[in-house]
Amino acid sequence: MALSTRWTPRSLHIPALQPTYTCRRCLSGRERLLRVSEEVQDALATGKPVVALETTIYTHGFPYPENVALSSHLESLVRVNGGVPATIGILDGIARVGMQAEELIQLVSTAGNENTWKISRRDLGFIGGFGLRGQKLNGGTTIAGTMILAHLAGIKIFATGGLGGVHRGGENSMDISADLTELGRTPVTVISSGCKSFLDIPRTLEYLETQGVGVGTFADGRTGTVDFPAFFSRDSGVKSPRTIFDEADAAALVYAQSNFPIQSGLLFANPVPESSAMAKDEIDGIIAQAVAEAEEKGIGGSANTPYILRRIRELSNGASVKANEALIEANVARGTKVAVELAKLELREGAAPQRGDASVVTPSELPITTQSSGTAVSTPAGDASAKISSAGQPVDILVAGSLASDTICDYEPFDRPSTAVPPTLHTSNPAKISPSAGGVGRNVAMAAHLAGAKVALASVVADDLAGSSLLDHVGKSGVSADHIRQIPAADGARTAQYVAVNDTSKDLVVAMADMSILARPELESLEYWTTTIGQTSPKWVIADANWSPEILSSIFKAAKVQGAMIAFEPVSIAKAARLFNKNNNAMTSTSVVPNHTVSLASPNSLELSALYKAATDALMFESERWWKVIDSFGLSGSGSRDRLVSIAGPELVEEGIPQQCLQLLPFIPNLVTKLGPKGCLVTSLLRHTDERLTRPEYAPYILGRTMSDASEIGGLYMRLIPPTCNVSQEDIVSVNGVGDTMLGVIVAGLVKGRTLDDIIPIAQDAAVLTLKSPEAVSHEVRSIQERLQ
Numbered sequence: 001m002a003l004s005t006r007w008t009p010r011s012l013h014i015p016a017l018q019p020t021y022t023c024r025r026c027l028s029g030r031e032r033l034l035r036v037s038e039e040v041q042d043a044l045a046t047g048k049p050v051v052a053l054e055t056t057i058y059t060h061g062f063p064y065p066e067n068v069a070l071s072s073h074l075e076s077l078v079r080v081n082g083g084v085p086a087t088i089g090i091l092d093g094i095a096r097v098g099m100q101a102e103e104l105i106q107l108v109s110t111a112g113n114e115n116t117w118k119i120s121r122r123d124l125g126f127i128g129g130f131g132l133r134g135q136k137l138n139g140g141t142t143i144a145g146t147m148i149l150a151h152l153a154g155i156k157i158f159a160t161g162g163l164g165g166v167h168r169g170g171e172n173s174m175d176i177s178a179d180l181t182e183l184g185r186t187p188v189t190v191i192s193s194g195c196k197s198f199l200d201i202p203r204t205l206e207y208l209e210t211q212g213v214g215v216g217t218f219a220d221g222r223t224g225t226v227d228f229p230a231f232f233s234r235d236s237g238v239k240s241p242r243t244i245f246d247e248a249d250a251a252a253l254v255y256a257q258s259n260f261p262i263q264s265g266l267l268f269a270n271p272v273p274e275s276s277a278m279a280k281d282e283i284d285g286i287i288a289q290a291v292a293e294a295e296e297k298g299i300g301g302s303a304n305t306p307y308i309l310r311r312i313r314e315l316s317n318g319a320s321v322k323a324n325e326a327l328i329e330a331n332v333a334r335g336t337k338v339a340v341e342l343a344k345l346e347l348r349e350g351a352a353p354q355r356g357d358a359s360v361v362t363p364s365e366l367p368i369t370t371q372s373s374g375t376a377v378s379t380p381a382g383d384a385s386a387k388i389s390s391a392g393q394p395v396d397i398l399v400a401g402s403l404a405s406d407t408i409c410d411y412e413p414f415d416r417p418s419t420a421v422p423p424t425l426h427t428s429n430p431a432k433i434s435p436s437a438g439g440v441g442r443n444v445a446m447a448a449h450l451a452g453a454k455v456a457l458a459s460v461v462a463d464d465l466a467g468s469s470l471l472d473h474v475g476k477s478g479v480s481a482d483h484i485r486q487i488p489a490a491d492g493a494r495t496a497q498y499v500a501v502n503d504t505s506k507d508l509v510v511a512m513a514d515m516s517i518l519a520r521p522e523l524e525s526l527e528y529w530t531t532t533i534g535q536t537s538p539k540w541v542i543a544d545a546n547w548s549p550e551i552l553s554s555i556f557k558a559a560k561v562q563g564a565m566i567a568f569e570p571v572s573i574a575k576a577a578r579l580f581n582k583n584n585n586a587m588t589s590t591s592v593v594p595n596h597t598v599s600l601a602s603p604n605s606l607e608l609s610a611l612y613k614a615a616t617d618a619l620m621f622e623s624e625r626w627w628k629v630i631d632s633f634g635l636s637g638s639g640s641r642d643r644l645v646s647i648a649g650p651e652l653v654e655e656g657i658p659q660q661c662l663q664l665l666p667f668i669p670n671l672v673t674k675l676g677p678k679g680c681l682v683t684s685l686l687r688h689t690d691e692r693l694t695r696p697e698y699a700p701y702i703l704g705r706t707m708s709d710a711s712e713i714g715g716l717y718m719r720l721i722p723p724t725c726n727v728s729q730e731d732i733v734s735v736n737g738v739g740d741t742m743l744g745v746i747v748a749g750l751v752k753g754r755t756l757d758d759i760i761p762i763a764q765d766a767a768v769l770t771l772k773s774p775e776a777v778s779h780e781v782r783s784i785q786e787r788l789q
Contacts, residue, residue: 033128036153037098042393043084044154047347048535049339051078051332052097052150052158052188055089058108059116059140060306067108072101074332078159080485081336082531086155088146090119090139093131097153110138119145120178143190144182147265151186156254156342158190159335161328162231163267165195165204167304168291175300176207182265184211189254189266191335193327197230198287198308201238208267209241214257216242217269218250218334226271232278232312232323234271244268247334251341255349270334276326278319286315340531394537395480396453396751399744400529400555401441401544401569402518403459403474403484404496405466406776408434411503420505431501437473438498438776440544440571443737445479447744447766448542450781451788453751456480456536460517462493470495483532485523493517496546506732519548529558537562540747544569549581556586556597567600567747568668569740570607577614589623592666593685594712600670600750602743605657608673612660621663629666632711633704643703647718648681657681658718662703665716672746672756674739679722680760688714719757724764727771737776738767745781749788762787 043050053074058067071087078085086098089107096103110116117123119139127137141149143160150158164177183190194217195204205228208215217226217240226243230236244250250268257266271277290311294300299307312320410432411423423429445457457479461467463486474481487493496518500511522528533541533555541559543552543566559566570576579598580587591597603611615621641653648658652675661671661683673681692698693705693715704716742763749759762784769778 032094032132034095034097034149034152037086037096037100039084040086040098040153040155047343049083049336049343049531050086050155050157051083051336051339052146052155053078053085053087053332054141054143054146054158054160055087055099055104055107056118056140056142056145057161057328058104059089059111059138060118062111064109064111067111068105070328071104071108074328076486077329077332078336079482081333082340082528082535083336086150086153088141088149090117090127090137090141092136092138093127095124095128095149097149097155107138107140111140113138116140118142121145121148121182122178124148143179143192144177147182147186147188147190151188156187156189156258157335157339158188159332160190160192161324161331163190163192163195163204164305165199165201166207168198168200175304180204180207180211180213183208183213183267184264186265187258187263189250189268189338191268191270191331191338193231193272193331194229194236194269195231196305196309197232197236197283198291198312201228201230201236205238205241212262212264214242214253214264214266215269216240216244216250216253216266218271219243219245220271229269229271230280230283231327232272232283232320233280234274234277235280237280240269247337247341248345250338251345254338254342255345268338270327270331272323272327273330276323278316278323283312283316283320286312286320289315340527393480394454395456396538397445397448397455397540397542397747398458398483398533398536398538398564399441399445399448399455399542399544400458400532400547401444401542402439402496402515402546403437403442403457403461403470404439404498404513404515405470406436406438407497407499408436409499409501410434410506411501411509413504417504420503420507422503422509423501434774436774436776437470438737439496440546440569440740441542442470442474442479443740443776444542444544444569444744444747446477446777447737447741447770447781448748449477449479449744450777450779450785451745451748451766452785453748456483456538458483458532460485460487460520460523462487462489462495462517464489464495466495466497480536483536487517487520487522493520502735505729506735508735513546515546518546519551524548524550524554526554526557529554530561533558533562533564538564539751540565540567542567542569542743542747545571545575545578547578549578549583552578553584553586556584560586560597565599566597567602567743568598569743570601570603570611573606573610576603576607576610579611580614580618580620582618587667589618589620590625592623592625592629593669596667596669598668600672600747601668602672602674602739602746604674604676604739605655608657608660608664608671611664611668615664615667620667626666629713630663632706632713633716640703644718647701647703648720652678652681652720658683661718662716670756672742672760674742677723677726679720680764682717682719682721682756682760684717684756685713686715686717687712690714692717721757721760721764724761725768727768732771735771737770741770741777741781742767744777745784745788752788754788759788 058071062070075085087104088097089099091103091107115137117127117139119141121144127139130137146158164179167175217228219226225239227235228238228240290308294304294307412430412432441459445455449455457474461470494517497514501509503509541564543555586597644653644658652658665685669685671683686693701717701719702715703718706713745763745766746759766781766784769780
């Protein structure tokens with residue numbers, strides 16, 4: 001029986017950053033008046049979705065410190081939905097696009113202060129000019145002010161609450177919001193819940209038409225024509241000029257308009273969520289009363305809107321506040337989704353600036369190694385049309401895995417034995433108990449980071465104390481934590497917990513893990529993972545099996561779309577089987593080279609057997625494509641066993657370990673099987689051009705060759721690499737992060753262009769450092785960086 005290995009297609013190309021975004025050059029002459037944050041500049045320069053947010057809502061809508069919480073929440077909504085928030089305001093006389101947390105807190109803490117203005121178009125010159133003269137004023141930007149500054153920075157999407165409009169009686173008073181005229185002359189798309197319902201909605205729409213502003217309303221699940229929303233209620237009794245069915249449609253409209261010489265904006269109305277909406281008749285009566293009271297008291301001009309909103313809140317017993325909060329959140333989420341769809345469209349059409357375009361290999365193309373003579377770790381074919389451009393900071397490796405609070409219990413009996421002894425069951429045992437930050441994903445990410453790679457961790461925690469502590473830990477570690485998602489504990493989410501019980505030799509006896517948060521349905525979205533991976537442009541994605549099969553499927557598909565190579569960490573015997581679970585439809589019987597999904601896996605011997613059994617149960621070895629790869633080597637039964645014994649030794653062959661590797665290779669072309677004190681068994685597929693097929697020193701490890709030029713596979717490589725050193729029992733402190741350390745260092749080495757043969761001894765040394773450390777990953781791993789160069 002013949003067996004196959006996997007390789008890599010075309011080497012992933014990640015070009016350097018684009019020099020600058022246009023606005024960055026402009027800032028050199030304006031930075032005393034306008035500053036764009038580095039994050040926003042870089043996101044714009046690389047085509048990442050950016051969403052503008054106003055600040056009047058904080059400075060003139062909510063008191064301190066509630067406005068701080070709201071600002072943080074809305075920015076988080078943008079990030080969770082795949083965008084970069086660009087909160088816009090005036091601080092110390094300088095317009096800021098993309099305010100840092102401390103800047104935003106400084107601004108919103110001045111809410112109600114006479115030196116904190118409400119900034120529209122007419123005010124920008126004044127507040128900037130006074131700032132140049134030493135009068136450091138602050139300002140919350142209105143819709144009009146935010147649109148201008150967003151446009152100057154190059155931002156196309158702006159999400160807000162409600163638009164200003166023509167006031168009732170505006171035909172006589174000429175009281176018309178500057179928001180409407182701004183929409184007529186600034187090409188920014190505004191997503192709002194219509195205009196405030198105490199305004200004259202028909203005249204507002206008529207004015208917008210005169211200004212040349214395109215207006216549409218999201219159907220939000222409804223069919224046929226829909227009403228233009230009335231802020232607190234979903235219907236106004238006035239039909240919307242156009243209906244928009246989804247975010248992709250909205251993005252297409254923005255893209256089309258931006259390609260015409262049109263300088264007006266677009267207004268996309270998003271109705272308040274049905275669960276928080278007020279009944280039209282109820283709110284109409286409340287508004288009529290509030291407007292009448294304002295007229296009786298002669299309250300007009302800039303004081304009119306605040307007065308009416310306050311009376312609506314009072315007369316509705318707070319129901320208007322609930323609707324207001326819900327619609328703002330809904331608008332920010334929908335606005336971000338529109339920005340994401342627009343980024344995709346611009347990339348497909350070649351309109352978006354790109355940091356680089358990862359090469360994508362079609363099924364007919366021959367895989368190419370990432371090194372001149374290295375193992376053929378291949379990038380599977382992907383859909384170039386679906387790629388999202390890279391985000392602000394590209395990384396070498398994105399680790400999609402668990403972040404957990406670990407508790408390690410080492411059994412320490414009063415009379416310390418000379419041999420390994422497990423704790424006694426059904427009773428209390430003396431132990432040394434150590435809590436720490438952990439999780440397979442976190443450990444692998446830390447090891448890769450310490451080995452010199454640029455790494456981001458994509459994970460999830462609850463908004464509980466443990467989750468907050470872990471976020472703080474990762475943020476200080478040097479690993480990017482921008483893609484760690486927080487889920488409310490109120491929704492039943494619990495931060496992952498892992499408890500390990502070890503014997504006196506520090507070997508694992510039993511472990512208990514609560515990883516339920518890594519199976520949350522909201523994490524199954526392919527769009528979520530495509531955006532996350534697209535924002536980081538990784539060369540490698542490492543996924544651990546703590547995720548549910550459905551989430552693993554989305555991670556794999558998203559990585560393939562981005563042209564990233566995929567490494568899989570099986571985690572445990574039970575979880576390893578998730579790779580071939582029927583709900584992981586990114587791994588099917590047709591996922592064989594060169595159309596494979598996973599390029600590298602690093603199981604131990606027990607996890608390897610679990611992978612093999614899962615593949616057998618899933619009938620993966622029954623596919624015609626698998627047989628074609630296997631038969632291409634022409635291995636005979638008896639002769640193959642002798643060759644396996646000569647390479648791996650009789651003991652491993654008796655256990656069936658090399659045989660299982662060979663049968664899995666069509667699906668996972670590079671396997672590094674960890675064998676503890678026996679070392680590592682490396683099994684790989686080689687291309688015809690791989691120099692190891694011709695160099696005599698590698699001849700003992702070539703298990704088979706393919707003579708046919710029609711096959712993309714040139715040979716089958718297997719090598720048992722012994723451990724670099726033996727560690728005495730008294731030097732072992734913890735074994736729990738050893739395998740994670742190895743995988744992190746291996747992939748960090750592959751990123752640097754090294755071969756598996758070169759990397760594994762270095763990774764073994766790094767694992768020894770962790771073995772001797774109380775940390776899940778030893779900080780001494782940093783010492784091996786030079787060896788990986």
